[in-house]
Amino acid sequence: xxxxxxxxALLFSLTLLLAVIRENAAAQSAPRPKSYATEPDWNDPxxxxxxxxxxxxxxxxxxxxxxxxHADSTPAGPSNRSNLNPVPPLLNDxxxxxxxSDEFLRDIITRGGRxxxxxxxxxxxxxxxxxxxxxxVIAFVRAVAQPAFQPVAGH
Amino acid sequence: METMRNPHTFPASSRISFRPxxxxxxxxxxxxxxxxxxxxxxxxxxxxxxxxxxxSPQLNAAERCVTCHPxxxxxxxxxxxxxxxxxxxxxxxxxGKGWGCTVCHRGAGDAAQKGQAHQPALAPAxxxxxxxxxxxxxxxCHRADLPDTPQLNRxxxxxxxxxxxxCHRLDGIERPYLLGPDxxxxxxxxxxxxxxxxxKEPRTLLDDSGNVTVSGYQMEPRMPRFRLKEDELRNLxxxxxxxxxxxxxxxxxxxxxxxxxxNSPDLADQGEARFRQMxxxxxxxxxxxxxxxxxxxxxxxxxxxxxxxxxxxxxxxPAWLRNPQALFPKSKMPRYEWSDQDLFVVTRFITAxxxxxxxxQGVPKLDAPTPDQIRLGxxxxxxxxxxxxxxAPGMKLQEEFGPALASLGAESVSHLHFGDAKxxxxxxxxxxAxxxxxxxxxxxxxxxxxxxxxxDLEALTTALLSMTGASANSAIERVTVPRKxxxxxxxxxxxxxxERYKCYACHQFNxxxxxxxxxxxxxxSRAQRQWLIDFLKNPxxxxxxxxxxxxxxxxxxxxxxxxxxAIGQTLRHPAVDPAAVDPAKFTPLMAAQGKQLxxxxxxxxxxxxxxxxxxxxxxxLSNVGNWMTPAxxxxxxxxxxxxxxxxxxxxxxLSPDEIQALTAYLMTLRQKEPAAPAAAAGAxx
Numbered sequence: 080x081x082x083x084x085x086x087x088a089l090l091f092s093l094t095l096l097l098a099v100i101r102e103n104a105a106a107q108s109a110p111r112p113k114s115y116a117t118e119p120d121w122n123d124p125x126x127x128x129x130x131x132x133x134x135x136x137x138x139x140x141x142x143x144x145x146x147x148x149h150a151d152s153t154p155a156g157p158s159n160r161s162n163l164n165p166v167p168p169l170l171n172d173x174x175x176x177x178x179x180s181d182e183f184l185r186d187i188i189t190r191g192g193r194x195x196x197x198x199x200x201x202x203x204x205x206x207x208x209x210x211x212x213x214x215x216v217i218a219f220v221r222a223v224a225q226p227a228f229q230p231v232a233g234h
Numbered sequence: 235m236e237t238m239r240n241p242h243t244f245p246a247s248s249r250i251s252f253r254p255x256x257x258x259x260x261x262x263x264x265x266x267x268x269x270x271x272x273x274x275x276x277x278x279x280x281x282x283x284x285x286x287x288x289x290s291p292q293l294n295a296a297e298r299c300v301t302c303h304p305x306x307x308x309x310x311x312x313x314x315x316x317x318x319x320x321x322x323x324x325x326x327x328x329x330g331k332g333w334g335c336t337v338c339h340r341g342a343g344d345a346a347q348k349g350q351a352h353q354p355a356l357a358p359a360x361x362x363x364x365x366x367x368x369x370x371x372x373x374x375c376h377r378a379d380l381p382d383t384p385q386l387n388r389x390x391x392x393x394x395x396x397x398x399x400x401c402h403r404l405d406g407i408e409r410p411y412l413l414g415p416d417x418x419x420x421x422x423x424x425x426x427x428x429x430x431x432x433x434k435e436p437r438t439l440l441d442d443s444g445n446v447t448v449s450g451y452q453m454e455p456r457m458p459r460f461r462l463k464e465d466e467l468r469n470l471x472x473x474x475x476x477x478x479x480x481x482x483x484x485x486x487x488x489x490x491x492x493x494x495x496x497n498s499p500d501l502a503d504q505g506e507a508r509f510r511q512m513x514x515x516x517x518x519x520x521x522x523x524x525x526x527x528x529x530x531x532x533x534x535x536x537x538x539x540x541x542x543x544x545x546x547x548x549x550x551x552p553a554w555l556r557n558p559q560a561l562f563p564k565s566k567m568p569r570y571e572w573s574d575q576d577l578f579v580v581t582r583f584i585t586a587x588x589x590x591x592x593x594x595q596g597v598p599k600l601d602a603p604t605p606d607q608i609r610l611g612x613x614x615x616x617x618x619x620x621x622x623x624x625x626a627p628g629m630k631l632q633e634e635f636g637p638a639l640a641s642l643g644a645e646s647v648s649h650l651h652f653g654d655a656k657x658x659x660x661x662x663x664x665x666x667a668x669x670x671x672x673x674x675x676x677x678x679x680x681x682x683x684x685x686x687x688x689x690d691l692e693a694l695t696t697a698l699l700s701m702t703g704a705s706a707n708s709a710i711e712r713v714t715v716p717r718k719x720x721x722x723x724x725x726x727x728x729x730x731x732x733e734r735y736k737c738y739a740c741h742q743f744n745x746x747x748x749x750x751x752x753x754x755x756x757x758x759s760r761a762q763r764q765w766l767i768d769f770l771k772n773p774x775x776x777x778x779x780x781x782x783x784x785x786x787x788x789x790x791x792x793x794x795x796x797x798x799x800a801i802g803q804t805l806r807h808p809a810v811d812p813a814a815v816d817p818a819k820f821t822p823l824m825a826a827q828g829k830q831l832x833x834x835x836x837x838x839x840x841x842x843x844x845x846x847x848x849x850x851x852x853x854x855l856s857n858v859g860n861w862m863t864p865a866x867x868x869x870x871x872x873x874x875x876x877x878x879x880x881x882x883x884x885x886x887x888l889s890p891d892e893i894q895a896l897t898a899y900l901m902t903l904r905q906k907e908p909a910a911p912a913a914a915a916g917a918x919x
Contacts, residue, residue: 116385159850202886
């Protein structure tokens with residue numbers, strides 16, 4: 080009987096071990112990052128940046144409204160960026176945009192460049208996009224920033 | 235563990251042998267119970283504010299996810315970051331309260347253990363939906379496309395585009411206007427050799443080593459590859475080449491034109507010039523090789539024409555171009571008004587230049603079909619389900635030839651047959667394996683071979699997962715947002731021309747029609763009559779960045795005028811009142827103020843160009859004074875999104891005076907003066 084109990088205990092622990100291994104294997108078999116969607120890094124298309132729901136919404140809005148002037152190429156071909164003076168920053172340009180606060184970005188998208196003493200070529204989108212949509216675009220900007228955006232404490 | 239999960243699986247009749255078995259297993263039971271209790275206690279400790287489980291009879295949801303995933307509204311930025319347990323998606327307008335988690339994320343909400351709630355291996359009946367297919371859940375209720383679900387929308391589009399609806403029942407997927415070409419008279423169009431090659435491998439040509447090259451047809455054909463054996467191929471070709479209705483009469487060109495053109499050395503070049511001027515490439519792509527790289531240039535509404543000269547019968551071509559609907563009533567190709575000269579040079583160009591002598595290389599010599607072959611071919615045609623998409627004489631359309639997929643998204647893994655496939659035993663892996671190679675899970679599958687990119691596979695999986703059938707969760711039906719059926723029915727002469735030139739193939743009318751070109755729902759309010767007539771006669775490009783242009787239909791003055799009038803009368807926007815703006819009141823001073831606003835205050839030139847200067851995001855405005863109505867310009871400046879929802883022109887807060895000044899300025903931008911000068915004199919700056 081004692082032998083039998085030991086055998087059972089061994090069998091049980093083996094089953095447990097197997098279950099744990101299976102659990103781990105299942106977790107490892109997922110090939111891509113656990114995220115809602117991804118955006119290729121603009122400087123290195125092989126690297127995918129994981130995006131959450133809000134950032135994905137920002138991504139969609141970016142490719143609808145902003146890409147024409149804030150990227151080097153657009154879904155329709157070359158970008159309008161080179162036509163403009165001053166040249167608008169690329170949206171993933173962390174060196175420029177990481178230094179700006181969320182409030183500043185929200186303001187310039189909402190009220191346009193002219194209201195903030197910047198280029199009037201940046202039109203105001205406050206009446207076109209909702210507050211949540213503008214927040215989503217900012218979330219996307221932060222996600223794709225190169226060098227990566229580090230949120231300041233207290234943000 | 236298995237025993238613990240399914241204590242009810244002991245058959246009732248084995249009661250006598252149950253006791254000794256129970257005694258043997260008792261320690262295991264006790265251990266499991268202890269572990270379970272311990273696990274739950276640990277989970278409860280993690281959750282700082284334990285919330286009550288959710289039971290929503292309306293949504294058929296009962297779950298205790300909140301035990302481990304506390305919801306703390308409003309979400310902190312840390313919660314918004316991915317991979318954070320307890321995250322709330324605040325932008326989804328359905329907040330977690332009352333809805334719970336499993337309605338969208340699935341999983342076994344009533345499970346007491348983490349693994350059983352989440353992992354497909356441990357919860358085969360109700361696996362958690364992987365995050366990358368989450369959009370499938372939006373599709374449970376939203377049958378119309380949502381802007382935030384591009385992956386789902388793409389999947390639904392592909393289910394329609396690749397004619398999955400031809401064989402499978404898929405609820406809520408649009409049935410295409412045309413599933414596959416009508417084969418009633420196919421033998422008059424192509425040769426048996428071409429049919430052999432197409433049926434063997436519709437996708438590409440194979441090179442000497444048997445590798446697939448994309449040097450033949452570059453576009454992904456909608457026709458999949460049916461794995462046919464050599465004799466099956468020959469029988470099917472025999473049957474198809476027996477489908478010859480009335481023979482195609484060679485078109486007789488005007489002998490004077492033939493005599494004048496026949497010997498000109500640049501006949502094919504003239505034809506190519508005409509082919510380009512008529513913008514055939516707006517719908518039909520051509521492979522173009524530049525700097526060693528071959529690319530497809532052109533739209534994808536019609537078939538690729540790079541090698542069509544080696545495909546179709548030379549007598550069939552002019553007959554088709556003159557009147558496609560006479561040969562194939564459901565064709566979406568417009569009926570162009572051809573001059574004999576144009577038709578002659580264009581057909582010569584196609585048969586001389588758009589060819590490939592090697593197209594039919596490797597096709598064996600096909601003997602004249604025997605009646606037996608034809609009979610067997612016809613049987614095979616039905617057995618392979620060809621009649622699901624193609625019309626053939628004496629055959630009814632085969633409906634639901636394949637299994638219904640309307641509830642595949644809720645299928646339990648235990649009902650799926652994985653065969654010998656080395657894939658995870660879960661629904662999404664099954665779907666992807668089946669779509670990638672149908673034989674991998676079932677070596678005797680009838681489903682033909684498709685080729686999808688990995689992104690498209692994900693999209694298709696998402697769309698299929700969104701179809702859980704009515705029975706799976708009848709509660710969902712109550713909150714379903716149905717798709718609005720779109721329709722546009724013109725009347726009278728407008729209907730005749732609309733049908734002849736197939737306006738709806740590219741343009742949208744009140745939500746109905748193609749998406750290749752501008753939405754024309756409000757064109758009658760936007761464009762001036764004379765401009766419309768000129769444009770229909772000779773379409774110009776309006777946006778500098780666009781490559782595709784409207785083809786030249788060679789329509790008569792009378793037809794153009796009729797269409798312009800019909801558009802002006804019927805396609806009107808209720809918010810654009812033509813009487814609200816009177817161009818006679820515009821003064822040169824207003825126009826000068828408008829010019830200043832345009833160039834300085836609002837810097838419109840960042841996106842619009844006039845002449846050579848300016849950006850090219852918006853339309854070119856050099857001729858806007860002849861093009862758009864003043865009422866439309868004023869309404870557009872006031873609120874662009876009211877006229878074009880989702881339009882990218884930002885809405886600004888302009889005063890009525892500013893709107894008037896800008897309209898006055900834009901109306902002065904004309905490339906030629908109108909025939910009867912009605913606008914303010916001295917407008918040109």
